[in-house]
Amino acid sequence: MTTDRILIARIGAAHGIRGEVRVKPFGDDPLSFADYGPLQTADGKRELTVASARLQKSMVVTRFEGVNDRNAAEALNGTDLYVARQALPELDDDDEFYHADLLGLKAVASDGELLGTIVALPDFGAGTLVEIRPAGASSFYVPFTREAVPRIDISSGEVTIVPPEDHADEESGEAGA
Known part of the structure; x- marks a missing residue:
């Protein structure tokens, strides 16, 4: 069973007052979710583009374009982020899979x-x-x-x-x- 979209990260709590959020990435490289272009919500109705991302302990503090204050950041808490499967790298090894x-x-x-x-x-x-x-x-x-x-x-x-x-x-x- 394959899907055309892959869950790549989940948005957590707001971080500060300028619209940043904590993101839990699900890939091997914690910053890689920012490399695949706009990310979609589970329902596909919204796309979020990463403006900046930096590691902080076990989370990635992220700013998304158009999310400029704490209220907007808090509204994203719990949002799953998906990327199109074709945007991800091909897996080289038989021991690798999504x-x-x-x-x-x-x-x-x-x-x-x-x-x-x-x-x-x-x-x-x-x-x-x-x-x-x-x-x-x-x-x-x-x-x-x-x-x-x-x-x-x-x-x-x-x-x-x-x-x-x-x-x-x-x-x-x-x-x-």
């Missing part, structure tokens, strides 16, 4: 058992996780590491997952028994 390409893929165990579908790749601060939702059951998470996710085959639509040791117990309701 997270958006993993969403909707089947998660299978090494023995071929279907575990569910990949629905998200959140990062709550301790590293990226793969959220897997089994049919008719609650989601579970595995770390996005080579040990827990040893094979990604986008062309076949499958990702091999090594579930946590207690995964079978949790599914059968025996956890903590």
